[in-house]
Amino acid sequence: xxxxxxxxxxxxxxxxxxxxxxxxxxxxxxxxxxxxxxxxxxxxxxxxxxxxxxxxxxxxxxxxxxxxxxxxxxxxxxxxxxxxxxxxxxxxxxxxxxxxxxxxxxxxxxxxxxxxxxxxxxxxxxxxxxxxxxxxxxxxxxxxxxxxxxxxxxxxxxxxxxxxxxxxxxxxxxxxxxxxxxxxxxxxxxxxxxxxxxxxxxxxxxxxxxxxxxxxxxxxxxxxxxxxxxxxxxxxxxxxxxxxxxxxxxxxxxxxxxxxxxxxxxxxxxxxxxxxxxxxxxxxxxxxxxxxxxxxxxxxxxxx
Ligand code: MLT
Numbered sequence: 001x002x003x004x005x006x007x008x009x010x011x012x013x014x015x016x017x018x019x020x021x022x023x024x025x026x027x028x029x030x031x032x033x034x035x036x037x038x039x040x041x042x043x044x045x046x047x048x049x050x051x052x053x054x055x056x057x058x059x060x061x062x063x064x065x066x067x068x069x070x071x072x073x074x075x076x077x078x079x080x081x082x083x084x085x086x087x088x089x090x091x092x093x094x095x096x097x098x099x100x101x102x103x104x105x106x107x108x109x110x111x112x113x114x115x116x117x118x119x120x121x122x123x124x125x126x127x128x129x130x131x132x133x134x135x136x137x138x139x140x141x142x143x144x145x146x147x148x149x150x151x152x153x154x155x156x157x158x159x160x161x162x163x164x165x166x167x168x169x170x171x172x173x174x175x176x177x178x179x180x181x182x183x184x185x186x187x188x189x190x191x192x193x194x195x196x197x198x199x200x201x202x203x204x205x206x207x208x209x210x211x212x213x214x215x216x217x218x219x220x221x222x223x224x225x226x227x228x229x230x231x232x233x234x235x236x237x238x239x240x241x242x243x244x245x246x247x248x249x250x251x252x253x254x255x256x257x258x259x260x261x262x263x264x265x266x267x268x269x270x271x272x273x274x275x276x277x278x279x280x281x282x283x284x285x286x287x288x289x290x291x292x293x294x295x296x297x298x299x300x301x302x303x304x
Contacts, residue, residue: 002296003050005029008038010057011278014285018293034292036285039063039272047074053295055288058083058275059148060203060231075295077302079287081147083280088151090274091199091229092159094253095140098197098225100132103268136160141195143188143211144230145170145178149201154179166191193219197227204231214239223250229274232256240267 004018004025014036015025025036034053035042041063042054049072054064056078066076097103108126112119140156142149145167153163157179165178166185185191188211192198198220202208212226212235220226226249228235235252237260243249244266252267255274261267275284294300 002034003029003032004034004036004292005032006036007040007042008036008057010036010038010289011281011285013282014057014287014289017286017289022297023293033296036288036292037063038284053077053292055292057281057284057288062204062231075301077288077291077295079284082283082287083275083277084147084151086277086280087148087201087229087274088155089277090255090270091148091152091227092155094227094229094268094270095135095156095197095199095225097268098227098251098253099135099138101130104265105130137162138196139164139194141185141191141198142166142182142201143191143198144201145174146201147174148229149199150174150177152199152201153182157181161197164191164194189216189219192216193221195224196221197225199227200230200234202230202234204233209233210236212236212240214242217243217248220248222248225249225251225253228252228254228256230255232258237261 002023004023006025006027018025031050032048033050034055035051036055036057038057043065051074053075054069054077056064056076059078059080061076061078064076069076108130112122137160139162142153142163142165145153145165149165149167153165156163163182164185165182166188198212200212202211210233214236217239226235226240235254237258240249240252241264244252244264250266252261254261255270255272257271258269262269275281291302294302
């Protein structure tokens with residue numbers, strides 16, 4: 001019998017891939033052979049020595065001490081691409097929200113008080129503050145052309161946007177998937193200098209920490225929008241606040257709760273919802289459960 005510990009709610013569709021006759025699966029279990037985790041931070045956890053595999057039901061593995069685990073011979077699996085469509089849809093939604101000032105306008109509308117006549121009057125006076133702009137002809141810059149970045153780039157083309165992408169390590173597969181009219185830039189600077197929207201789809205590491213900083217923000221066209229649906233540290237929050245206050249940026253849409261940013265009128269923060277669709281949760285859970293099972297039973301390593 002293999003024992004599998006779940007550290008977060010892992011979709012039942014994934015857990016069904018571990019047959020009951022062979023697997024005991026629980027959130028609290030002694031001597032687990034494997035751990036399935038979504039977003040729980042494992043760096044400070046005591047990871048039992050019986051663990052042979054960890055499956056991360058998502059793309060990023062920065063909540064797992066991968067190097068320490070590798071030294072211990074523990075295989076770490078993730079689910080690249082399994083939630084890419086969900087992230088893409090949220091990025092597109094965020095771009096539209098920003099272009100039409102929808103969050104700010106909604107906030108305005110729900111604070112209106114008085115009778116209908118008074119509300120109509122306040123609406124007439126207030127709506128001029130929420131005049132937006134349209135997407136066709138605007139340029140989207142995509143930093144990181146992996147599974148998510150390519151989907152976002154191609155979808156933006158279908159919305160009539162120009163798209164410029166950058167990825168120093170784009171794979172042949174992704175290059176084939178990318179719409180042929182997406183222009184490939186040579187540097188991040190080239191992307192930010194030419195984009196009305198910049199969206200980030202890179203992991204957080206020593207090369208990407210603070211990638212969008214004051215200097216790069218200063219290269220952006222006036223009234224640009226930055227979208228960060230990847231990891232918080234990739235954008236320098238202080239620099240973004242300065243760029244928003246100075247009028248350089250129209251908005252900052254990010255998928256992380258942030259005390260510093262949450263009350264800024266030009267910022268929309270979300271509670272890391274990019275991968276939070278039923279479909280993505282199922283896809284991720286199935287992908288990692290299959291990999292962990294194949295490893296425990298056959299010693300096969302796919303995508304670790
Ligand atoms: C990811 O890395 O794919 C996301 O962080 C997934 C999630 O929200 O769990």
